[in-house]
Amino acid sequence: MPQPDRQPLRICILAFMFAPFVGGAEIQAEKHARQMLASGHDVLIVTLRHYPHWKTLEMHRGIPVVRVGGLYRHNRRLNIGRSGRLVLDLTVFWKLWQLRQHYDVIHSMQLSSMGAVATLIGQLLNKPVVLSIQSAGPDQQQERLLHTQGATLMTDTLTDRFDDDFLSVATRDWTPGDIALLVQSFPIIGQLWLHFYKRSNAFYQVLSKRCYNYLISNGFKPEQIVHIPNGVDIEQFRPTSIPRDRPERIITCVARLEYPKGVDVLLHAWGRMMRETPAWPEHVQPRLRIIGEGIFRPHLERMIAELHIQESVELLGRRLDIVELLQQSWGFVLPSRWEGMPNALLEAMACGLPSLATRVSGSEDIIQHEINGLLVEPEQPVEMARALRHMIEDSALALKLGQAARQTIVSNYRIESVAERCLHLYHRLLPQQACITPLTLQETRE
Numbered sequence: 001m002p003q004p005d006r007q008p009l010r011i012c013i014l015a016f017m018f019a020p021f022v023g024g025a026e027i028q029a030e031k032h033a034r035q036m037l038a039s040g041h042d043v044l045i046v047t048l049r050h051y052p053h054w055k056t057l058e059m060h061r062g063i064p065v066v067r068v069g070g071l072y073r074h075n076r077r078l079n080i081g082r083s084g085r086l087v088l089d090l091t092v093f094w095k096l097w098q099l100r101q102h103y104d105v106i107h108s109m110q111l112s113s114m115g116a117v118a119t120l121i122g123q124l125l126n127k128p129v130v131l132s133i134q135s136a137g138p139d140q141q142q143e144r145l146l147h148t149q150g151a152t153l154m155t156d157t158l159t160d161r162f163d164d165d166f167l168s169v170a171t172r173d174w175t176p177g178d179i180a181l182l183v184q185s186f187p188i189i190g191q192l193w194l195h196f197y198k199r200s201n202a203f204y205q206v207l208s209k210r211c212y213n214y215l216i217s218n219g220f221k222p223e224q225i226v227h228i229p230n231g232v233d234i235e236q237f238r239p240t241s242i243p244r245d246r247p248e249r250i251i252t253c254v255a256r257l258e259y260p261k262g263v264d265v266l267l268h269a270w271g272r273m274m275r276e277t278p279a280w281p282e283h284v285q286p287r288l289r290i291i292g293e294g295i296f297r298p299h300l301e302r303m304i305a306e307l308h309i310q311e312s313v314e315l316l317g318r319r320l321d322i323v324e325l326l327q328q329s330w331g332f333v334l335p336s337r338w339e340g341m342p343n344a345l346l347e348a349m350a351c352g353l354p355s356l357a358t359r360v361s362g363s364e365d366i367i368q369h370e371i372n373g374l375l376v377e378p379e380q381p382v383e384m385a386r387a388l389r390h391m392i393e394d395s396a397l398a399l400k401l402g403q404a405a406r407q408t409i410v411s412n413y414r415i416e417s418v419a420e421r422c423l424h425l426y427h428r429l430l431p432q433q434a435c436i437t438p439l440t441l442q443e444t445r446e
Contacts, residue, residue: 009426010042012096012103014118016110018047019060022318023256025109025134027343028230032107033063035231035419044103046095048088050078068095082186089117096121103127105426110134111178111204113186116193119202128429129202130226130422135340136214136361137177138260142338142378146174151259153299156268156381158306166299173295174259179218203429205422207341210361226425229365231418232346234410239352239402240327247285249330249392252353254322254344257294257315262335262358262378264296264303269335269384271307277389286392288313288333291325326351331391331398336360337378349373350409354401356387366413372404 015029033043049056049067053076058065070088071079080088092114096106106122108115108131115131122129138146151169175181183190197220204225206212215225255261270288280286290300290313297315304313319325326332332348332355341362348355349366357363358378367373374391376383391398 008041009036009105009423009430010044010103011036011426012099012106013043013045014092014096014106014108014114015045015047016112016114017050018045018065021050024340024343025132028132029109030060030063031231031233031415032419032422035415036423037062039419039423041423044099046092046099048078048080051076066095066099068092085113085186085189089113093117093121100125100127104430105130107205107422107426108132111182111197113182113189113193116196119197119200122202123200126431128426129200130205130425130429131197131202132205133178133207133211133215133340135175135177135338136208136211137175137180138338143176143180153259153264153296153303154268154379154381157271158303166302169259177214179214203425205425208361208365210364211340228418228421228425229362229413230341230343230346231413231415232343232350232409233415234350237323237326237347237350239406247283248287249284250287250289250328251331251333251388251392252289252291252326252329252348253333253335254291254326254348255334255336256292257290257296257300259296260337260339261292261294262337263290263292263300265337265379265381265384266290266333266335267300267303267307267309267313268381269388270313271309272381272385273389274309274312276385281393284393286312289316289325289329290314291316291319291322293318322347323351326353329353331355331402333384333388334358334363335378335384336363339363341365346409346413349405350413352402352406354391354398355405356384356391358384366408370401372408373401 013029013033017026018029033045036043043063045063045065047065047067049069052072054067056067068091070091071084073079096118105127106118106129108118111131111133119129151174153167183194204215204220205228206215206225207229212225212227216222253266255263257263304310326348332353334342334345334357336358339360339362345355345357345363345366355373357367357375359375360378367375369375374387376387
């Protein structure tokens with residue numbers, strides 16, 4: 001419930017994608033909406049209508065959702081490219097203007113042209129706008145290499161049976177940081193939107209220290225940047241009493257099968273670990289489970305076969321029983337090339353799992369090396385293989401790291417405390433005026 005000295009708020013959450021799509025920003029939007037509702041506030045999701053047969057208005061598990069359409073391609077999917085973006089942004093503007101009497105604050109989950117439209121609406125209506133920065137993208141060295149050499153999946157110990165075309169990664173298939181993505185997607189208008197962002201009154205929620213530095217280095221005002229990380233439901237994601245001394249020691253990875261997540265690097269590390277361990281003790285049977293889907297699944301399947309690790313690696317695809325799968329696991333690994341603030345890592349640590357991650361944005365904020373988890377440099381399969389073996393073989397270390405991981409999440413990343421920090425920001429930014437009547441789904445038809 002809202003605190004006695006606060007009025008209930010009406011919060012419009014703007015998301016480029018929302019359920020049934022699944023991703024970091026989509027998960028964050030839904031978690032944030034649910035926590036706001038649980039705290040007694042009114043919430044509305046405004047998102048895109050990616051297919052014409054989707055409803056324009058619906059209730060998604062108790063959350064009112066308004067979907068905005070535009071131009072559609074021949075395959076019946078929404079045109080979100082350059083040719084369709086102007087129409088889309090104008091439609092979003094009109095919908096937010098129609099709903100102007102029904103929200104007090106707009107929280108955009110992305111720094112996009114849609115977010116810029118929301119910022120413009122906020123300026124016109126004198127309503128606060130908060131934008132979440134999802135990712136700082138690759139660091140300077142990574143970005144330099146990507147632009148000069150291009151991106152490829154890791155070869156490491158693969159033979160020449162893998163041709164260059166199969167391993168190459170198109171520019172569209174690796175996602176840069178939020179600012180670079182805005183400018184690269186729409187070179188002229190993207191620069192104009194970026195200039196507008198810097199001069200606007202919007203506030204920016206960064207999820208990590210690296211994201212903060214990313215905004216500062218790109219000319220954003222430090223006084224308009226607030227560090228609020230992602231949060232996790234510690235009642236849903238929690239340790240269980242399942243015995244963890246079983247021979248099968250399952251290491252779980254939850255990640256989209258896309259280039260930034262580095263699952264190809266993990267496979268090489270796993271292959272090295274399995275080859276270079278002379279003989280595992282009888283009571284230790286390592287297994288790797290990878291949960292997620294993506295465009296590189298066929299490539300990863302071929303890698304698994306080439307590395308001869310089929311017996312110990314499973315690609316489980318998209319799963320809805322993530323909590324149960326984590327609770328059955330011995331440990332967790334996230335091999336990202338770059339991140340923003342990984343929800344999957346927070347959830348695994350909340351389940352009390354010893355976790356290994358790369359030293360990237362978000363992960364390096366959450367994990368203290370050898371205290372509540374393990375950190376290795378990205379794209380270093382030898383180092384990752386060594387850390388994986390250490391975590392699997394050393395039961396005492398795994399127990400210590402798992403207990404400390406759970407405590408870290410309880411202390412610093414509970415969804416309730418993170419949501420409270422957002423509410424504090426909203427109230428601080430609101431003009432001193434009374435809130436209007438709560439929104440109903442029917443009223444969004446106006």
